[in-house]
Amino acid sequence: MxxxxxxxxxxxxxxxxxxxxxxxxxxxxxxxxxxxxxxxxxxxxxxxxxxxxxxxxxxxxxxxxxxxxxxxxxxxxxxxxxxxxxxxxxxxxxxxxxxxxxxxxxxxxxxxxxxxxxxxxxxxxxxxxxxxxxxxxxxxxxxxxxxxxxxxxxxxxxxxxxxxxxxxxxxxxxxxxxxxxxxxxxxxxxxxxxxxxxxxxxxxxxxxVNYQADGLSSDFIKLLKGSPIAFYIYYIDMIKREKRIFQKIKYIVRVFQSIYFRLKK
Incomplete structure (x- = not known):
């Protein structure tokens, strides 16, 4: 191997x-x-x-x-x-x-x-x-x-x-x-x-791991605003996989955020 x-x-x-x-x-x-x-x-x-x-x-x-x-x-x-x-x-x-x-x-x-x-x-x-x-x-x-x-x-x-x-x-x-x-x-x-x-x-x-201040992990909202379609696809998929109701709701909120930021672009 x-x-x-x-x-x-x-x-x-x-x-x-x-x-x-x-x-x-x-x-x-x-x-x-x-x-x-x-x-x-x-x-x-x-x-x-x-x-x-x-x-x-x-x-x-x-x-x-x-x-x-x-x-x-x-x-x-x-x-x-x-x-x-x-x-x-x-x-x-x-x-x-x-x-x-x-x-x-x-x-x-x-x-x-x-x-x-x-x-x-x-x-x-x-x-x-x-x-x-x-x-x-x-x-x-x-x-x-x-x-x-x-x-x-x-x-x-x-x-x-x-x-x-x-x-x-x-x-x-x-x-x-x-x-x-x-x-x-x-x-x-x-x-x-x-x-x-x-x-x-x-x-x-x-x-x-050595997280950087300017790294991808540092600013989630910036990522979401910049790639709303990607996150929409991701969260739709996660809703299907997630079994916990509360977490599903959080993902649904993220879906609507993704739609909002996509419309603003």
């Missing part, structure tokens, strides 16, 4: 080096790094070209005009050539043994049961604490489970590191909507969970 690490980046020349350094230090080197530059105006291209010259890890670099992270992810998936794919943002990085842990867990399960379409691991903050709920010391909660992205979201675990079979990931794409530059990743993860099972490892961290 080999891994394609996919990174969509925009103007992160000052931070992408942290990710590169973490990839260089991996205890297992069975991976390729695919960087899709979504029209960066800084020195990202030159930096990645220098990394390629060093030939310390396998790197593919693709430059495209700015169209949003989801459009860059689509291209990265097309470029992937290994068995499994994981998305890592350019301002995040991996723990030194992340690739090794992913390999071991997936290989162990694939040797027994190949019915899983994907696997999911945890993210931590830079101080080492789990993002969201910490399940590591709660003996009454499972450390592993088979579930869906929508169901796991109820556990308040924050962003997670999904690893999907490349062959299955290539069968889905983020919708591209003219004039919009964002589409929620959970929409695609849910589509994948409709056709295959996902195994969650709630106690195994692989990714260190």
């Amino acid at each position: 080999m891994l394609s690490i996919l990174t969509a980046t925009f103007n992160r020349a000052d931070l992408i080096g942290n990710l590169y350094e973490s990839l260089k230090k991996q205890t297992c080197k069975d991976f390729e790094w695919i960087v899709v530059d979504d029209g960066s105006l800084d020195s990202t291209k030159e930096i990645i070209r220098e990394y390629q010259k060093l030939n310390e890890i396998s790197i593919k670099y693709v430059y495209k005009e700015n169209g949003g992270k989801h459009s860059a992810i689509n291209i990265a998936i097309e470029q992937a050539s290994k068995d499994f794919c994981i998305l890592i943002d350019s301002d995040d990085y991996l723990l030194v043994d992340s690739v090794e842990k992913i390999h071991k867990k997936i290989n162990a399960h694939e040797n027994i049961n190949r019915n899983f379409i994907g696997y999911c691991f945890r993210c931590v903050l830079e101080d080492g604490s789990f993002l969201g709920s910490d399940f590591s010391n709660k003996y009454y909660l499972p450390k592993e489970l088979v579930s869906t992205p929508t169901e796991v979201m109820r556990l308040a675990l924050g962003d997670m590191a999904y690893v999907f079979k490349t062959s299955k990931l290539k069968q889905v794409k983020f919708p591209i909507i003219y004039g919009e530059r964002f589409f929620p990743e959970l929409y695609i993860w849910n589509q994948l969970s409709d056709v295959g099972r996902i195994k969650y490892f709630l106690h195994i961290p692989v990714c260190v």
Whole structure:
């Protein structure tokens, strides 16, 4: 089993080096790094070209005009050539043994049961604490489970590191909507969970997140205003999946917000 690490980046020349350094230090080197530059105006291209010259890890670099992270992810998936794919943002990085842990867990399960379409691991903050709920010391909660992205979201675990079979990931794409530059990743993860099972490892961290003040996670309303059709599609889908009445109502409110912002554009 080999891994394609996919990174969509925009103007992160000052931070992408942290990710590169973490990839260089991996205890297992069975991976390729695919960087899709979504029209960066800084020195990202030159930096990645220098990394390629060093030939310390396998790197593919693709430059495209700015169209949003989801459009860059689509291209990265097309470029992937290994068995499994994981998305890592350019301002995040991996723990030194992340690739090794992913390999071991997936290989162990694939040797027994190949019915899983994907696997999911945890993210931590830079101080080492789990993002969201910490399940590591709660003996009454499972450390592993088979579930869906929508169901796991109820556990308040924050962003997670999904690893999907490349062959299955290539069968889905983020919708591209003219004039919009964002589409929620959970929409695609849910589509994948409709056709295959996902195994969650709630106690195994692989990714260190480093949220930026100007990052996509920093201003939800701005994202909603900028990509109302994308969020409309996403929330309509979530209404169908959600079982809790209160949460359904919240999603219905979001649908009307999306319509409102679309009419204002």
